[in-house]
Every structure is written in structure tokens, then in C-alpha cells.
Amino acid sequence: MRGRSTRLIVALDTKDTAQAARWRHETMGAAGAVKLGLEFTYARGLDAVREAAGDAPLFLDLKLHDIPNTVASAIGSLAALRPAMLTIHASGGRAMIAAARAAVDETFPAGARPLLLAVTVLTSMDAEALHETGVEGSVAEQVVRLGRLAVGAGADGLICSSHEIAPLRQALGEKPVLVVPGIRPAGSAVGDQKRVMTPAQARAAGADWIVVGRPITRAPDPAAAARAIAAELSA
Known part of the structure; x- marks a missing residue:
């Protein structure tokens, strides 16, 4: 087990601004950040993202993927939100990742740059789904390949499944921040996720952050569900 702690991000997966704000308010005692992504942003816009996130650190998960200039310009347009974390697709390539890095450094103040x-x-992808896109080799091999590319081009960290933490650490060391979705507490439905682990398993593997949505937000008591996961991470 690695020495650093593992923290919880609550995914506010809804189109309803008031509902997202309620979940944020209920869970922030246990969570270190909240995630808002494509579903909410497309439905409600950037002003609503700011309102729903409130004072919580924001993981803005828009997975930007376009030509380098467009991605850089998009990052400039997001600066007013002051996210704590911002996502791009590693498969956009070295030039796109480098343009995103430059845009973050140029747009955000030095003390407020997002990861x-x-x-x-x-x-949601397994080996069969990956092969259908024309990628040969295993999922782990592709994750490490893209991880090397992204970190080499300036990314602070990676989004990966818990099953790829070990090979990424072996290839890239301890410095990259690893944020891990696809986390399901024991007994939870896996839904559309293919490569999952429990919070405790992800912590043991060495995740820096885990992302949990429906097992918290669809629970009868979201606050209690978030606290239970936070307790599992700190046990």
C-alpha cells in the first residue's frame, strides 16, 4: 500500500441544478470534491455548474477531445469556473495534450491551476470493446501507452480504472495523480462499468482519488453513504 491517502469525489450525475446542489451539500462533509460532467453541463450550462458546485472543489469532467487550438480555447473559456481538476482525452495526442497544458498555465493564476x-x-470498455476500435493488445497495455504519452506531454495525472493502477505506477512512478472511476461498494450494482473495484480495493491499489456516483446519490441517505465510503478509505 502506498503512503498517500485516497480521497472521495462524489459524482453529481443529474440534469437538475437544485438536486446537484443538495447532493453536494449533503456529502461534502465526507468528500474532498464533487464531479460535474457532460450530462449536467450540456443541460444547464456553465453558470449552473458554478451554482451546483458552490464552494466545493470542482472536478470538471468534460473530457475535451479536439484539435489542439480548439481544446486550448475551450480551456480558456472554462477559466471562470476555477475547477480543481479538468479532464481531456489522452487519445487526442501529444500536440493536443501539450496545447491543453499551455492553456492551463497561461489562463489560470499560478496558485489556482487545475490538475x-x-x-x-x-x-465502460473491456478488451473486446477496445479491439472493436482497432486497438490491438490488452486494455492495460493501451492504458500504459496513453499514460506515458499524456504525462510526457504535460498532464498532471490520469483517469484510469483501478485495475490499471499497478501497471501505471510501475511505468510512471508515484508522481502522476491517479483518479479512479468505476468504484462500487461491496454489494452495489456495477451498471455500465466493466472494470470495477470496491473503495478499499482501490485504496490498497494506490488510487489518489476515487469517483463514486450512483451508490451515493441514489442511496436512501446520500450523506450516510458518502460517510461510509470515506470511513472505508481511512480504515
Whole structure:
């Protein structure tokens, strides 16, 4: 087990601003950040993202993926939100990642720059799904390949499944921040996720952050569900 702690990000997966704000308010005693992504941002816009996130550190998960200039310009447009974390797709390539790095450094004040996190392989994909896109080799091999590319081009960290933490640490060391979705407490439905672990398993593997949505927000008591996961992470 690595020495650093593992913290919880609550995914506010809804189109309802008031509901997202309620979940944020209920869970921030246990969580270190909240996630707002494509579903909410497309439905409600950037002003609502600011309102829903409130004072909580914001993991803005828009997975930017376009030509380098467009991604850089998009990051400039997001600066007013002051996210703590911002995602791009590693498969956008070295030039796109480098442009995103430059945009973060140029747009945000030195003390308020978000972590630039590159998505490797989505946790909804398994080997068969990856092969259908034309990628040969295993999921782990592709994750490490994209991880090397992204970190080498300036990303602060990576989005990966818990199953790829060990090979990424072996290849890249301790410095990259690893944020891990696809986390399901024991007994929870896995839904559309293919490569999952429990919070305790992800902590033992060495995740810096885990992302949990429905097992918290769909629980009868979201605050209690978030506290239980936080307790599991600190045990």
C-alpha cells in the first residue's frame, strides 16, 4: 500500500441544478470534491455548474477531445469556473495534450491551476470493446501507452480504472495523480462499468482519488453513504 491517502469525489450525475446542489451539500462533509460532467453541463450550462458546485472543489469532467487550438480555447473559456481538476482525452495526442497544458498555465493564476487529467481507457470498455476500435493488445497495455504519452506531454495525472493502477505506477512512478472511476461498494450494482473495484480495493491499489456516483446519490441517505465510503478509505 502506498503512503498517500485516497480521497472521495462524489459524482453529481443529474440534469437538475437544485438536486446537484443538495447532493453536494449533503456529502461534502465526507468528500474532498464533487464531479460535474457532460450530462449536467450540456443541460444547464456553465453558470449552473458554478451554482451546483458552490464552494466545493470542482472536478470538471468534460473530457475535451479536439484539435489542439480548439481544446486550448475551450480551456480558456472554462477559466471562470476555477475547477480543481479538468479532464481531456489522452487519445487526442501529444500536440493536443501539450496545447491543453499551455492553456492551463497561461489562463489560470499560478496558485489556482487545475490538475490536468488525461482519460486513458473508459471504465465502460473491456478488451473486446477496445479491439472493436482497432486497438490491438490488452486494455492495460493501451492504458500504459496513453499514460506515458499524456504525462510526457504535460498532464498532471490520469483517469484510469483501478485495475490499471499497478501497471501505471510501475511505468510512471508515484508522481502522476491517479483518479479512479468505476468504484462500487461491496454489494452495489456495477451498471455500465466493466472494470470495477470496491473503495478499499482501490485504496490498497494506490488510487489518489476515487469517483463514486450512483451508490451515493441514489442511496436512501446520500450523506450516510458518502460517510461510509470515506470511513472505508481511512480504515
